[in-house]
Amino acid sequence: MKSWNQGAKKIYGYKAEEILGKSAYTLVSLERHHELEEYMSIAVNEKRPIHYETVRLHRDGRKIDLMISISPVKDSNGDILGVSVIAHDISDRIKSQEMLKRYKMLSDSAMDILFVRYPDGKIIEANQTAIDTFGYEAEELLSLNIQDLRDDSVVNDIEDQMRKALKGFRFETIHRRKDGSIFPVEVNSIGAILQGQHVLLSIVRDITERKRFEQQLKYISSHDHLTGLYNRLMFDEKMLQLEKNPPYPMAVIICDIDGLKMVNDTFGHEAGDRFIKAAANNLIKAVRKQDILARTAGDEFALVMPFADKELVEKTIDKIRISTQKCKEHQLPIPLHVSIGYAIVDDENTSIKDAQRIADNNMYREKLHHSRSKKSSIINTLIKMLEARDIITQGHANRTEKLAVRLANIMGMNQRQIDDLKLLAMFHDIGKVGVPDSILFKKGRLTYDEMLKMQRHTEIGHRIALSSPELAHISEWILMHHEWWDGNGYPLGIKGEEIPLECRILAVVDAYDAMTQDRPYRSAMTHEEAVAELKKCAGTQFDPSLVELFLKVLEEEADTA
Numbered sequence: 001m002k003s004w005n006q007g008a009k010k011i012y013g014y015k016a017e018e019i020l021g022k023s024a025y026t027l028v029s030l031e032r033h034h035e036l037e038e039y040m041s042i043a044v045n046e047k048r049p050i051h052y053e054t055v056r057l058h059r060d061g062r063k064i065d066l067m068i069s070i071s072p073v074k075d076s077n078g079d080i081l082g083v084s085v086i087a088h089d090i091s092d093r094i095k096s097q098e099m100l101k102r103y104k105m106l107s108d109s110a111m112d113i114l115f116v117r118y119p120d121g122k123i124i125e126a127n128q129t130a131i132d133t134f135g136y137e138a139e140e141l142l143s144l145n146i147q148d149l150r151d152d153s154v155v156n157d158i159e160d161q162m163r164k165a166l167k168g169f170r171f172e173t174i175h176r177r178k179d180g181s182i183f184p185v186e187v188n189s190i191g192a193i194l195q196g197q198h199v200l201l202s203i204v205r206d207i208t209e210r211k212r213f214e215q216q217l218k219y220i221s222s223h224d225h226l227t228g229l230y231n232r233l234m235f236d237e238k239m240l241q242l243e244k245n246p247p248y249p250m251a252v253i254i255c256d257i258d259g260l261k262m263v264n265d266t267f268g269h270e271a272g273d274r275f276i277k278a279a280a281n282n283l284i285k286a287v288r289k290q291d292i293l294a295r296t297a298g299d300e301f302a303l304v305m306p307f308a309d310k311e312l313v314e315k316t317i318d319k320i321r322i323s324t325q326k327c328k329e330h331q332l333p334i335p336l337h338v339s340i341g342y343a344i345v346d347d348e349n350t351s352i353k354d355a356q357r358i359a360d361n362n363m364y365r366e367k368l369h370h371s372r373s374k375k376s377s378i379i380n381t382l383i384k385m386l387e388a389r390d391i392i393t394q395g396h397a398n399r400t401e402k403l404a405v406r407l408a409n410i411m412g413m414n415q416r417q418i419d420d421l422k423l424l425a426m427f428h429d430i431g432k433v434g435v436p437d438s439i440l441f442k443k444g445r446l447t448y449d450e451m452l453k454m455q456r457h458t459e460i461g462h463r464i465a466l467s468s469p470e471l472a473h474i475s476e477w478i479l480m481h482h483e484w485w486d487g488n489g490y491p492l493g494i495k496g497e498e499i500p501l502e503c504r505i506l507a508v509v510d511a512y513d514a515m516t517q518d519r520p521y522r523s524a525m526t527h528e529e530a531v532a533e534l535k536k537c538a539g540t541q542f543d544p545s546l547v548e549l550f551l552k553v554l555e556e557e558a559d560t561a
Contacts, residue, residue: 003020004016004019004020007087008087011056011058011064011066011087011089012027012056012057012058012059012064013058013059013060014059018059024036024085026057027056027057028056028057029055029056029057029063032054032055035054039052039068039070040070040083043070043071043072043083044072044080044083047072047074047080048072049069049070049071049072050068050069050070050071051067051068051069051070052067052068053065053066053067053068054066054068056068056087064089065089066087066088066089067087067088068085068086068087069085069086069087069088070083070084070085071083071084071086110127110129110203111129112129112203112204112205113126113127113129113130113133113134113185113203113204113205113206114126114127114129114130114201114202114203114204115130115146115200115201115202115204116194116199116200116201116202117146117199117200117202118197118198118199118200119198119199119200120145121145121146121147122145122146123141123142123144123145123146124142124194124199125142126138126141126142130204133177133206134149134175134177134178135177135178135179136178140178149175149176150173150174150175150176151173151174151175151176151182152176168188168189168190169188169189169190170186170187170188170189171186171187172184172185172186172187172207173185173187175204183206183208184206184207184208184211185204185205185206185207186204186205186207187202187203187204187205188202188203188205189201189202189203221233221234222234222237224294224295226273226276226277226280226295227276227277227280227295228280229280229284229293229294229295229301230292230293230294230295231294231295231296232294232295232296232297234294235292235294235296235302238292238294238304239304239352239353239356242292242304242306242352243351243352246345246348246352247306247307248307248345248346248347249307249308249309249344249345249346250304250305250306250307250308250344250345250352250355251303251304251305251308251309251310251312251313251342251343251344251345251355252302252303252304252342252343252344252345252352252355252356252358252359253302253303253304253305253313253316253317253340253341253342253359254300254301254302254303254340254341254342254356254359254360254362254363255279255283255300255301255302255303255320255338255339255340255363256299256300256301256338256339256340256363256364256367257275257276257279257299257300257336257337257338258337258338258339258367259334259337259467260272260275260276260298260299261299261463261467262334262463262464262467263275263332263334265434265460265463265464265467266382266431266433266434266460266463266464267332267433267434268434271330271332274329274330274331274332275330275332275336276295276298276299277329277330278327278329278330278336279301279324279336279338280295280301281329282320282323282324282327282336282338283301283303283320285319285323286316286319286320286323287303287305287316288305290306290307291303291304291305291306292304292306302356304352308344309344310344313342313344317340317342320338320340321338321340324336324337324338334382339363339364339366339367340363340366341358341359341360341361341362341363341364341365341366342359342362343355343356343358343359343362382430382433382464396513396514396517397425397426397427397429399513400425400428400506400509400510400513401422401425401426403509403512403513403550403553404421404422404424404425404505404506404509405418405421405422406553406557407505407508407509407546407549407550407553408421408505410549410552410553411505411549417502420473420474420502421502421505421506423470423471423474424474424477424478424481424502424503424506425506425509425510427461427465427471427474427478428461428477428478428481428506428510429457429461430461430464430465430471430478431456431457431458431459431460431461431462431463431464431478432457432460432461433460433464434456434457434460435453435454435456435457435460436453439453439454440454455482455490455491458478458479458480458481458482458490458491459479459491461475461478461479462475462476462478462479463475465478474502476500477500477502477503477506479491479492480492480494480499480500480503481503481506481507481510482507483495483499483503483507484507484540484541484542485499485504485539485540485541485542485543485544486539486540486541488540488541489541499543504542504543504546505546507541507542507543508534508542508543508546508547508550509550511533511534511537511541511542512530512534512550512554515529515530515533516530527554531551531554534547534550534551535547535551
């Protein structure tokens, strides 16, 4: 080599004094010697420049991708004096081509949208997912700018994105398909060099489902799942917002469902949920769009009415009461009742929290005022339901009551005890209002699960009685009236004299009346058959001493007949 410039030094790493006078093969790996000979021979023999891509060796041993141009050097007579070799470092271009090759291999199998674009937004590569998602032909898509795929409502600073993307950049935006439909996307971009130019590589993911799920989570976190109203958390947040800019005058109304626990205990929580939904819908019908309505507890609702004076508030409460009285939406024979209290905030002297407390106290006073009458109303309704069921008619209750009183008289019980025993005879089966008719009137033996549901009537009756001032003192007897003398009864499994005397009396007389009456699943027994059954079960199901006394009652009755 006879000359060596600064460009050669930069590419190969050798100083001029290190390389001049040495063979050009110093820069060529052994396996490429034939290549150099071939191209130099062509350039000399054909007296024309030769251009080709190849690999050369750097001083430190690295391989360098180069574009080599070999041109013959001629004298004035046209004779070849030698050759000049010009080398261009094309490492970046080769890397870019490799990058594009790997990109193409990966992108066409990717589920996400992949783009390569120039800084001005011009799309230069797109995978098959992009073509399928946006609805363009490949040629159409590659003729577009990235902004052509963005929704008109989205304005992005592309230059700013390019600057950020050099270190990696992620953002969300809205894209538009060829048919005009839009969808949310998450874009992950990073800058790269492609054939000497800055480009942006972007992975675009359709996040429609994620956004829908996020909206659902947001809704769930702020709304009551049963009624669709605001929940307590959201209501408190709304109250904080109102405190910053109070809409005077404003009213706070607190509503509480009466007897919800009794409904849950008697008919189950599904029926209780219908009660709650019905109450919520009545409130929705009565309020304005700007009012804030929430379910703040299991049976409690709170309503805030901005710019509402006393007259408007009382009209709204009247609407709630009227719609509640007419409500049949809950599909239960029990009437829906709500207790209501309110307070008005006229100025900054009363806070919203103070108003809530006042309204709650007023609601509680109203609940106390008519709680007894409302519960009595519900109890009366339940009794009517019992009377409407043929299997547990007043006839059964009356017959059981008379037999129990005769047995009590023989035993020398006082009048107060007899009166309580009458109540037990009348209401011991009140819990059966919570047993489905399909079980209560089934013709044939009950399944195991059906039997468990039937047995729950003692617990249901116990809870109903606790809610009634007239029946509360016999609630424990209602719970235990199916206990057995030997401990094999339900629900507590107690035995012997652990069972209250009144329950043991009822067990004997109730069983006799039940056996001597027709049932959906069997015909009535004769008196003799029923007596034989009582004797058989004395000492197991029944108190044997009471069976003996009761049989005397039956004998006396037969003698006087």
